[in-house]
Structure formats: C-alpha cells, structure tokens
Amino acid sequence: MGKFRVVHYINQFFGQIGGEEKADIPPQDREGALGPGMAFNASFSGEAEIVGTVICGDSYFNEHQEEAITDILERIKKYNPDLVIAGPAFNAGRYGMACGSVCKAVREALNIPAVTGMFIENPGVEVYKKDVYIIETAGSAAGMREAVPKMAKLALKLVKGEQIGTPQEEGYIPRGIRKNVFAEEYGAKRAVDMLIKKLKGEPFTTEYPMPDFDRVTPAPAVKDLSKAKVALVTSGGIVPKGNPDKIEASSASKYGKYDIEGVEYLTPEKYQTAHGGYDPTYANQDPNRVLPVDVMRELEKEGVIGKLHRYYYATVGNGTSVANARRFAQEIAKELVADGVQAVILTST
Numbered sequence: 001m002g003k004f005r006v007v008h009y010i011n012q013f014f015g016q017i018g019g020e021e022k023a024d025i026p027p028q029d030r031e032g033a034l035g036p037g038m039a040f041n042a043s044f045s046g047e048a049e050i051v052g053t054v055i056c057g058d059s060y061f062n063e064h065q066e067e068a069i070t071d072i073l074e075r076i077k078k079y080n081p082d083l084v085i086a087g088p089a090f091n092a093g094r095y096g097m098a099c100g101s102v103c104k105a106v107r108e109a110l111n112i113p114a115v116t117g118m119f120i121e122n123p124g125v126e127v128y129k130k131d132v133y134i135i136e137t138a139g140s141a142a143g144m145r146e147a148v149p150k151m152a153k154l155a156l157k158l159v160k161g162e163q164i165g166t167p168q169e170e171g172y173i174p175r176g177i178r179k180n181v182f183a184e185e186y187g188a189k190r191a192v193d194m195l196i197k198k199l200k201g202e203p204f205t206t207e208y209p210m211p212d213f214d215r216v217t218p219a220p221a222v223k224d225l226s227k228a229k230v231a232l233v234t235s236g237g238i239v240p241k242g243n244p245d246k247i248e249a250s251s252a253s254k255y256g257k258y259d260i261e262g263v264e265y266l267t268p269e270k271y272q273t274a275h276g277g278y279d280p281t282y283a284n285q286d287p288n289r290v291l292p293v294d295v296m297r298e299l300e301k302e303g304v305i306g307k308l309h310r311y312y313y314a315t316v317g318n319g320t321s322v323a324n325a326r327r328f329a330q331e332i333a334k335e336l337v338a339d340g341v342q343a344v345i346l347t348s349t
Contacts (some may be wrong), residue, residue, distance in 0.1 A: 004048035007087040008037045009102045011095045015055035020246075023059035023094075027071040029079075030055070035084075036144060038245050040085060043152035048159070052079035058094035061101075062250040063276060069105050074107035081112060083159040088117030088147045089124060091139040093251025093321045096124025117147045118173075123251060123319040125173055127309075131309040134173045135157070136320075139323065156279050195340045206341035228342040231309035233332060235274030235317030236283065236290035236349045238266070249276030249317055254313035255328045257335075260308075265294035290347055309341050317348055 012022040014035040014119040033041050033050040041050055045118035054075045061068045078082060084106045096118045103114035117135040120124050125134055133154060137147040150171040156302060157164060167174045182191065182273050190207070197204040245256040266287035273290060288294040296308045313332045317325075336344060 003044075003046065004082040004156075006040070006044070006048050006050045006083045006085060006155075007052045007054060007079050008033065008040065008050045008079040009054045009056075009076075009084065009099065010035060011035070011061075011089075011092075011098065012057045016055065017055065017057075023057040024063075025055075025057035026060050026064075027054060027056040029053060029075040030122065031269040032064070036148065037056060039144065039148045040152055043149045044156065047156055047326070048083060048152075048243055050085075051081065052076075055213075056098065058098060058251075059248060062248075063092050065101065066160070069101060073105055073109055076106065076112075077110065081269050082113040083155055084112055085155055086114065086116040086150060087137070087139050088144070089119075089122060090117075090141055090143065090147075090150065090236060091119035091321055091323055092331060093123050093319050093324065094248060096122035097127065097319055098230050100124040100128030100132060104128055107132065111157070113153050114161060114248040115155040115158065119323075120323075121322045122175060123321050129173050129175050129179070133164075133170075133175075135171050136173050140320075143244050168295075182264075207281050219233055221344060222343050223304050225343070227306045228305050229307045229309055229340055230295065230296070230305045230343045231336055231339075231341045232291055232293065232312040232347070233344055234312070234314050234347045236314070236347055237273040237316040237318075238271055238283070238287050238314050239274050241270050241272055241276050243272070243274045246340070247274045247314070248272060249316060250316065251319040251321065252316040253324060255313055255332065257311050259311055260293055261310040262298050263293060266291060274314075275316045275318055275349060283349075290349065292347065293343075296345075305343075309336070309339065311339075 013019055016035055017025060030053045035091045036049045054072055056068055072250050086102050089096040089099045099116040103116050106112050106114045115133050117137045119137055119139045135151045135154060137143050138297060154170050164170060194204045213220040213266055234278060239256055246253060247254055247256055268284055273280045283290045299305045300308050315328055
C-alpha cells in the first residue's frame with residue numbers, strides 16, 4: 001500500500017505569504033508541503049505525505065466564510081486526499097475558527113478524516129470541539145515541536161480506522177462525548193475512594209469533571225455618581241470611520257482608545273462598527289445605539305454623573321479568545337484607574 005495522501009490547510013502567515021497585511025488574501029493552493037507541513041511529513045514517518053497545501057488569509061476566511069469554504073473544499077478535492085490536517089492554530093482566534101470550520105466541512109462534505117490543533121482558550125475550541133478532533137497545544141507557535149507529532153499520530157490512527165482512545169491518551173481536547181465502559185469496581189466504591197483521597201489531600205482524577213467558571217467579586221457601588229468620572233468601554237466594535245486601528249471583525253487581537261472630548265453624540269459620518277457576526281446596519285445608522293455617548297452627555301449636563309471620561313475603549317467580542325479579552329481588560333483597567341475613573345459602563349451588541 002502506498003502512502004496516505006494528505007492536504008494541509010494553513011493561513012497566510014504559515015503559508016509564507018505575509019502577516020496581518022496579507023490577512024485578506026482569498027484561498028489558493030500549492031503542491032507539496034510548506035512551513036509546518038515539512039514537520040508533519042517527518043512525523044508521518046513515511047506512512048503519509050502532504051501532497052497539497054491550501055492557504056487562506058484569516059480575515060478573508062472569517063469575513064467570507066461561505067465562499068471561502070466552497071473554494072477551499074474544491075481545492076482540497078483536486079488532490080484526492082485520504083486525510084486533511086489544519087493548523088495548528090495555537091491561540092490565534094481567527095485562524096482557529098478557520099481550522100475548525102475547514103475540518104468540519106471536510107468531514108461532513110467529503111467524508112475525509114481531519115485533525116487540527118489549538119490552545120484550550122482559542123474560540124475555535126468551544127465552537128468546533130464536538131465536531132472535530134482538536135489536539136491541545138501551547139498558546140503560541142513555540143509549541144509547534146510538541147503539537148505536530150501529536151496531531152500526526154492521531155491523524156494516522158483516524159485514516160487507518162484504528163480505535164481512538166480517551167482525550168488523556170491521545171492528547172485531544174474533550175469533545176463532550178461520553179461512552180459506557182466496564183470498570184473493575186462499581187461506582188459507589190470508586191466514589192468513596194475519590195472522596196477519601198480528596199479529604200486526605202491526595203491527588204485523584206474525577207470521572208465527571210465539572211465546568212470551571214471564572215468568578216469575579218463585584219466592586220462596591222459608587223457612593224456618589226454626581227461626582228464620579230464615568231468611562232465607556234465597548235465590545236460592540238464602535239470605531240472612528242475607516243477603523244484606523246484595523247481591529248479585526250472576528251477574533252480581535254487588539255482594541256482601540258479614542259478621544260471624544262467635545263463630542264456630543266456619535267454621527268454615522270464619523271463613526272462605524274468594525275464588528276462582524278451581526279447586522280451592522282442599525283449600529284452604523286446611529287453608533288450611539290451601541291456606544292451611548294448621547295445619553296451620557298445628557299446625564300452629564302443633568303448632574304447625574306460628574307463627568308464622562310474623554311476617552312472610550314473599543315474592541316470586537318465576536319470570537320475573541322478569553323486570553324486576549326483578559327489582557328485587554330487588564331490593560332484598559334490600569335489606564336482607567338490612573339486617569340481617576342470611578343465607574344465604567346460596558347456595552348456590547
């Protein structure tokens with residue numbers, strides 16, 4: 001039997017076309033392996049070979065998903081592959097969404113096994129973990145050396161039709177699928193054994209992990225709003241016309257800080273939304289619907305609040321990773337505290 005034929009999906013950066021300035025390139029393909037594809041070929045140990053590489057810009061894919069998927073599937077089909085590999089995307093949100101979407105489409109439309117890799121906090125994980133196998137990776141490309149062999153190993157098992165083990169055994173992110181298995185001891189005894197270990201402070205592994213929710217202690221109420229400086233922060237993507245900071249429509253990697261000193265209300269001639277994932281018509285008609293500068297100015301004049309902070313902060317919440325959102329919040333909060341802001345109104349879409 002010959003080698004399994006593999007198609008590799010990667011973004012513009014790993015496809016050696018360019019960085020963010022090339023994120024809007026439409027799908028294209030090359031024969032053979034590129035970039036991390038070389039490492040995959042080595043990890044396949046002669047059992048498989050990348051015969052074609054499909055490349056698409058992260059922004060183009062997320063802004064033209066339907067057209068991009070159709071184009072990408074056609075490019076994949078022409079190589080007649082047995083297997084598709086996507087990424088790994090690490091913690092790049094737009095890249096992760098693209099990799100997950102491509103793998104899902106390949107499985108459903110072409111009935112070909114597919115594997116990708118992502119950091120656990122990549123938004124693509126939550127969206128696609130039930131549909132595709134996602135090997136857990138580090139947060140950055142520094143983890144490429146560890147990610148590639150794990151992805152290659154799982155991919156070969158899939159294409160050979162071998163039984164796939166548990167997430168712990170294979171290294172993929174749990175998919176929320178539960179299977180009945182036979183255990184040597186009945187459930188009550190296993191539960192008591194775990195309880196005893198927990199009481200003794202000994203390590204144990206639960207058979208039913210519970211979701212871990214981030215809990216934030218609410219700040220105390222503002223004592224006197226009439227003397228408070230209040231700031232506006234939004235994940236609704238309201239930015240000056242033209243989106244000067246080029247905040248991404250999905251899976252934002254940045255936020256903007258904008259001066260509204262002397263601005264009584266936001267006009268459609270000067271402001272717009274950069275947000276993807278919702279109909280922007282009404283936000284663009286009246287940006288105050290998302291960022292209520294007009295109402296805040298009224299409250300300022302009426303003495304309900306002391307002053308509206310001269311800067312507002314904006315990003316896009318659509319698919320933005322938890323890690324990036326946390327970083328944005330920490331950086332913005334530090335500036336707000338330094339500027340003497342006592343309260344913040346957060347708006348979304």
